[in-house]
Amino acid sequence: MSDPFLTQMLPQLAGGAAHTHALGFAYEGLEGDRVRIRVPWRADLVGDPDTGVLAGGLVTTLLDHVGGLAVWVALKGFQPIATLDLRVDYMRAAAPGADLLAEARCYRLTRHIAFVRAWAFEVSPDDPVAASQAAYVVNSDGGRKAGANLRGKPEATA
Amino acid sequence: MTAPLLDRLPYAQFLGLQSRIDGADLTVVMPFADKLIGNPMLPALHGGSTAALLEMTAVAQVALSYPRLRLPRPINVTVSYLRSGKPVDVLARARISKAGRRVAHVVAEAWQDDPANPIASLTAHFLLDEDNE
Numbered sequence: 001m002s003d004p005f006l007t008q009m010l011p012q013l014a015g016g017a018a019h020t021h022a023l024g025f026a027y028e029g030l031e032g033d034r035v036r037i038r039v040p041w042r043a044d045l046v047g048d049p050d051t052g053v054l055a056g057g058l059v060t061t062l063l064d065h066v067g068g069l070a071v072w073v074a075l076k077g078f079q080p081i082a083t084l085d086l087r088v089d090y091m092r093a094a095a096p097g098a099d100l101l102a103e104a105r106c107y108r109l110t111r112h113i114a115f116v117r118a119w120a121f122e123v124s125p126d127d128p129v130a131a132s133q134a135a136y137v138v139n140s141d142g143g144r145k146a147g148a149n150l151r152g153k154p155e156a157t158a
Numbered sequence: 159m160t161a162p163l164l165d166r167l168p169y170a171q172f173l174g175l176q177s178r179i180d181g182a183d184l185t186v187v188m189p190f191a192d193k194l195i196g197n198p199m200l201p202a203l204h205g206g207s208t209a210a211l212l213e214m215t216a217v218a219q220v221a222l223s224y225p226r227l228r229l230p231r232p233i234n235v236t237v238s239y240l241r242s243g244k245p246v247d248v249l250a251r252a253r254i255s256k257a258g259r260r261v262a263h264v265v266a267e268a269w270q271d272d273p274a275n276p277i278a279s280l281t282a283h284f285l286l287d288e289d290n291e
Binding site: 017018019020021022043044045046047048049050054055056057058060061062064065082083084085086087088089090093141147149150 | 166167168169170171172173192193194195196197198200201202203204205206207209210211213214217228229231232233234235236237238239241242244245
């Protein structure tokens with residue numbers, strides 16, 4: 001297991017961008033094709049102050065992000081990807097004050113699209129707080145350079 | 159007039175969300191901040207921050223239209239990402255398609271320059287507290 005993508009880049013991709021860093025996302029490991037990340041509980045990430053439970057929007061972000069990691073695992077390296085759509089089912093409230101873990105698996109990878117399922121839980125994916133089903137566009141920049149999204153138009157066909 | 163709901167929800171505050179209420183309609187603004195960036199190379203907003211904005215907007219619109227003791231709880235949400243989020247402010251609005259005794263169906267859209275070119279859309283179901291105020 002000395003592939004630098006898996007040992008160095010994947011942990012960096014888990015929590016290295018500004019948003020995931022601000023949320024405290026941390027890499028938890030890879031087992032087969034299943035990748036895990038954690039978000040430590042924090043008071044400012046709570047949705048409803050009456051319950052102390054982490055916000056639904058945070059769980060969505062966690063599942064979206066761990067799903068992206070699973071795509072990179074399936075691709076065996078970094079490529080630009082973009083979430084196409086994401087459905088999250090909230091099965092139950094998360095335990096107040098508890099960290100959340102998320103695990104994802106890319107169960108089908110085609111030339112253009114990756115299909116991913118993911119789960120969020122405190123202890124075991126067998127007892128999920130939420131589950132998601134998502135599709136990601138692979139090589140989403142289509143060769144466009146950095147900043148391409150900042151210019152006007154011909155992005156309409158994306 | 160009490161303070162907007164989102165002003166007292168910690169995660170809404172973390173995202174910097176601001177509510178603009180005009181009668182029965184709510185527009186929520188997520189002002190650009192570096193900590194919302196998910197892809198530093200493009201650069202683009204993290205899709206999760208846009209999804210959370212949409213979900214919070216839907217919660218706040220349901221709570222505004224159907225006041226209950228407890229907040230509406232999400233049953234499921236589906237987010238479609240239509241365009242990459244540029245490093246500028248995002249606005250969002252939600253519309254309640256149907257609210258029954260227990261479940262509300264909501265659609266919401268987020269945009270930057272032009273409401274006609276949304277960057278993401280959300281379809282969601284929420285469970286309503288059955289206790290009236």
